[in-house]
Amino acid sequence: MFSLHQSPPPLVHPDGEQVIELIPEPFIILDSAHRVVAANQAAADLFSQTRGLLMGQGCQELLFGLSGPCPGDNACPLTLQPGVGKVSEQRIEARNHQGQSRPLKIRLSRMAGDAEGFVGLQLLAENGGQTPKSAGASQVVGRSSAMAKLMHVVERVAPTSATVLLLGESGVGKERIAEHLHRCSERASGPLVVVDCSALGEQLIEAELFGYEKGAFTGADRRKIGLFEAAQGGTLFIDEVGEMPLAMQSKLLRALEASRIRRVGGTDYIDVDARVVAATHRDLGAMVARGEFREDLYYRLAAFPVDIPPLRERREDIVALAEHFLKEAGGAHQLPLSRAVAELLTDYQFPGNVRELKNIISRAAILAGSGSVLPQHIAFQARQQGHRSPAVHGGSDSAYHMEGVPFPRRLRNGLTQERIRAALEACDGHRAEAAQRLGVSERTLYRHLQRLNSPS
Structure with missing residues (x-):
């Protein structure tokens, strides 16, 4: 320095x-x-x-x-x-x-x-x-061109009062984007309040969003303010808005249009000042066509739609995200990730997106313990559950398992006789060191040596 x-x-x-x-x-x-x-x-x-x-x-x-x-x-x-x-x-x-x-x-x-x-x-x-x-460290990780374009759009709309609709597959990090948008807005000093519509029924959503008065229903033994009121001067993030029941959609639309709400069981209207950011992994346009989502609410929420690309379309971010999650899991001593692990991760399609990657790295950090994260510590959830990854073609012959962990065929075919012999020579015949150099387990190397030494 x-x-x-x-x-x-x-x-x-x-x-x-x-x-x-x-x-x-x-x-x-x-x-x-x-x-x-x-x-x-x-x-x-x-x-x-x-x-x-x-x-x-x-x-x-x-x-x-x-x-x-x-x-x-x-x-x-x-x-x-x-x-x-x-x-x-x-x-x-x-x-x-x-x-x-x-x-x-x-x-x-x-x-x-x-x-x-x-x-x-x-x-x-x-x-x-x-x-x-408002200038706190961003939790959004990524340096790909797709991510740079996304952040440029988010940071341009952040200082406005426009309602934003975040669109993207499940697990792409819509809540992280909403947090960044809030931090870059003029409301950064106010609260960011989150509600997940997929986890609540119709009555619970209404009570959560608008609050309720004492005696409004059985168990309502006190007044409770809703999330619209709790987000006063800040941002209300409505996640999975596509799961909201139709009857509740009309009430949400009225609240957005009038900037006021009425608690369940109450008679007075309450003025609210909360910017709404909504998110969904569903195709709201198709839902409108099927009559499952109100058209007027759709256009109200989609004043400024933002598409978040899936992880498979921004592979340059995979290793950076993996190392970020490894730090979060207390594995800073295991950084940087080896080339073999990085190649293994970037070969995979991640149908579960960033959420799946985080789970994979958390598991790998536990298995690695005080040592380095190795390829055998990486287990892809979609394949474990019997699903075929879009990256793998050709049925069961497309991948093999190393100690129960699937590896792409490209890596298997890459273990040529010349590579194996070169690694063994570089390590003076030490099989464990050669396996680590090749990015495979010692058992996998042993199986390949058996194949090479067996008669044709």
């Missing part, structure tokens, strides 16, 4: 991003046109954006939320006075896309060597180093 009070090492994009990730403070590299070419995760958290979204932003957009190229020396928000290896400091009142301001102290340093012409920025929040509540 280097100090900004010393000459920084040569950095060239994209390798520079690997180096600046070692810097704990928010750090960004700009090119000669003052556009972002590299940023560490701390900088992304400071600006409540993904690193993918930061890439290519100019100095004006980065610091003041304004689009367009650098306005030039006389109007540039950065005072680029220092020579190569020199450091200068300045303070500015930064402003994000939502119009919220924040004082920042910026340390600037011109790069030397291969990266000459680039500028490094160390960004320090002036409020004791703490970022605003």
